Amino acid sequence: MIITVKKNFTDLLAQTAERDKIFIVGCAGCATKCSTGNEAAISELTGKFAQNGRTVNGFAVLDTACDIRIAKKDLGKNKSFLDSTVIVALTCGAGIQAIEKITDLKILAGLDGLFVGTTERIGVYNQYCSTCGQCIVDKTAGICPVTRCSKGLINGPCGGFINGKCEVDPEKDCAWVLIYEKLKKTDSEYKIKETYLPPRNIVKPKNIIKNK
Numbered sequence: 001m002i003i004t005v006k007k008n009f010t011d012l013l014a015q016t017a018e019r020d021k022i023f024i025v026g027c028a029g030c031a032t033k034c035s036t037g038n039e040a041a042i043s044e045l046t047g048k049f050a051q052n053g054r055t056v057n058g059f060a061v062l063d064t065a066c067d068i069r070i071a072k073k074d075l076g077k078n079k080s081f082l083d084s085t086v087i088v089a090l091t092c093g094a095g096i097q098a099i100e101k102i103t104d105l106k107i108l109a110g111l112d113g114l115f116v117g118t119t120e121r122i123g124v125y126n127q128y129c130s131t132c133g134q135c136i137v138d139k140t141a142g143i144c145p146v147t148r149c150s151k152g153l154i155n156g157p158c159g160g161f162i163n164g165k166c167e168v169d170p171e172k173d174c175a176w177v178l179i180y181e182k183l184k185k186t187d188s189e190y191k192i193k194e195t196y197l198p199p200r201n202i203v204k205p206k207n208i209i210k211n212k
């Protein structure tokens, strides 16, 4: 999922200085899973705005804020939304840009989008995918070397690991040691020294491609 963290409230307060009616949009997808865009987060933000003399006009938690159709359906006829003077989006950047499509109101980002990652528990996330455009984890035991190897090597290891830790960041497990250990368990035929992954075409489309 898209990992998000809350932005600094003081900055949001400053940005809403001239705006008297704030509408907060959350997201029931990733931002709810991160507890950054759920009703509790909206309620906390509403309370902070109220303490500082700002009026929150209303709120909505969209099913998936990044879906323009849902943003349109849920906000397009929402009177509080339409009557507001500024929107604070507790969504990832894709969510903000879906909302932007359906309104000319000023939109503020309430969250910072960090990366595509996995969750260990709320607040502890791992970046495990860089959306590189050509996934190879089927060949690397389900572990992404593009993201998890400090050098992004798709043929590794580099030879610098020490006791299974990365030479660049000793706090981190060497991704290629993890891959090798996992491959030994899952693919007895795999010979890491004899296997070569060719360069990838990682030119990514900038917009829609149809999934066939």
Ligand code: SF4
Pocket: 128, 129, 130, 131, 132, 133, 134, 135, 136, 137, 144, 145, 146, 147
């Ligand atoms: S190989 Fe590319 S698409 Fe696959 S997990 Fe890694 S970064 Fe993501």
Ligand code: SF4
Pocket: 148, 149, 150, 151, 152, 153, 156, 157, 158, 159, 160, 161, 162, 165, 166, 167, 168, 169, 173, 174, 175, 176, 177
């Ligand atoms: S030690 Fe391992 S994770 Fe670190 S750069 Fe080398 S191959 Fe990549």
